[in-house]
Structure formats: C-alpha cells, structure tokens
Amino acid sequence: MSSAASERLETLFDSLWEAYAAITPAAARIHALLHARGESFRNDHVAFRTFDLAPLGLERLAAPFLALGYTPTGRYDFEVKKLHARSYSHPSGRFPRVFISELRTGEFPPVVREIAEALLEQVDPRALATDEAALTWAPTWPAPTLENYERLLEHSEYAAWLAAFGIRANHFTVHANDLRSVAELAELVELLRAAGERLNAEPSPIQGSAAERLEQCSTLADRVEWSFADGERASIPSCYYEFAWRHADAEGKLFDGFVTQSADKIFESTDVGAQTRRS
Numbered sequence: 001m002s003s004a005a006s007e008r009l010e011t012l013f014d015s016l017w018e019a020y021a022a023i024t025p026a027a028a029r030i031h032a033l034l035h036a037r038g039e040s041f042r043n044d045h046v047a048f049r050t051f052d053l054a055p056l057g058l059e060r061l062a063a064p065f066l067a068l069g070y071t072p073t074g075r076y077d078f079e080v081k082k083l084h085a086r087s088y089s090h091p092s093g094r095f096p097r098v099f100i101s102e103l104r105t106g107e108f109p110p111v112v113r114e115i116a117e118a119l120l121e122q123v124d125p126r127a128l129a130t131d132e133a134a135l136t137w138a139p140t141w142p143a144p145t146l147e148n149y150e151r152l153l154e155h156s157e158y159a160a161w162l163a164a165f166g167i168r169a170n171h172f173t174v175h176a177n178d179l180r181s182v183a184e185l186a187e188l189v190e191l192l193r194a195a196g197e198r199l200n201a202e203p204s205p206i207q208g209s210a211a212e213r214l215e216q217c218s219t220l221a222d223r224v225e226w227s228f229a230d231g232e233r234a235s236i237p238s239c240y241y242e243f244a245w246r247h248a249d250a251e252g253k254l255f256d257g258f259v260t261q262s263a264d265k266i267f268e269s270t271d272v273g274a275q276t277r278r279s
C-alpha cells in the first residue's frame, strides 16, 4: 500500500481513538493497565453505528475504508435489534478490522424514523466535506432533546445511543491474541475483574467459543454526563471496550470475521437497563 494511504489510516484511527477515549474512561484505564504489564497490542476491530438514512448510511461510513484498501469480509443480520452490519479488513493486517452496523429505521414505529430523520437533516456540512469527516466530525448533528432520547430508548437502545453521540467509534477492541501475559481470554477476564472493571453479561461475560473461532467480551459502557438540547443534562451510557481472541483454522489462519450471536450480546454493553441493574 502507498505510504500516503497508510498515513491517512493512521491519522484516522488516532483521531477516532481520541474522541472515543474522551468519553470512555475504562478504555484509557485498561490500556494503561495492560501497558503497565509490559503488553503492546493491536486493535482487533473498531465498530460504528448509524441509521439507514442518507447522507450517513452504512455505505457512506464504509467509503473511506474502501478507498484506503479495505475489503469486505462479511454481512450480518440482527433480526431482533432490527439492524444489519458489514465487516471489512485491511489486507496488510496492520490496521484494525472495521465493523459497521445500520439501524433499519423503517421497521420501528414512525416516531423512531421521524426523530432520526430530523437529526440527519441537521448534519453539520463539515461532516460531509470528506469521507473521513463523516466518521470524525463531532458533533455530527445537534443534540436531541432529552425527551426524544428517552422516546428512542423505549424502542431501541441503539437508536438512543446514536442520537446522543452521533457518528463516532462505538468501541475499540483489544486483539487479545497479542497479549503475552495471559494464555486465554478467561485469564484476561480474571485480570479485569481483579482490577475492578465491570464486564457486560456477568457472570458469563465471554461470548463465542474456540469452536466458533472467536471469543469476545466487553466492559459495560461508562456513564457520562451528556448535554441535550435546551440545556438539559443527564448521565447516560457512552462507550465500552471490547476484547477479542481469535482462533486459527487447520491451516493456522486466524478467523477474520464476526459471529452474529456473540455480537448481538455485545451490543447490549451500552444498554441503560444493564447499567442500572449493575450500578
């Protein structure tokens, strides 16, 4: 790949990490915890969420990655949550996989689509200036009212999260295979629990299996004080940090895709209900 493309990807992921870490204290904390143990690791994947509405649908978000050498690796359907997703990998293996999901707004009561369309109509023109800006320009749209956030929440945790935070990395993921001080994902789980981190889906936080060739777990999303329209503020779940352990096939090649059922459970790391139950 050209060094120009490589530099653009590095800049893009740096800027995505910065915006994500700013509202995800657990990510910075765990990053520091692992570095203090002498670990260095790659990001397994970075995930994005969007509505199936112009001008910021899934394909628009995928455009900068495709332009910089990424190739599609899979399509996924989440029937209950009413969304679908696509994954992409960079052939160099130097950059994280990308997972982009899109909410099928037409499958909800009209209020969901109405609120989403109103946000899309107010997208900051600077977010549409370049393909990369669609991912990094924040805020993507003006904050909704707290009332509209709560109306979305009644129908879709995903929609409410997206309305509040706009387009940004929903999570980064540690490529746990790179860690030298743990032999399997269960050991990392013990380490995180001992450090006082709260994990999604306790008491069985690990999703997937060696047989499925992908094991994943995640923190529960941090809560942040967030500003809504009309000066209202509320404490809501922001982003989570994920950990993925990939298993090799008979030829020794690591699994490159995602497992729908596991991803379905991981999506719940930002649920307001999960937050309340555990806090």
Ligand code: NI
Binding pocket: 045, 047, 099, 171, 173, 242, 266
């Ligand atoms: Ni993920």
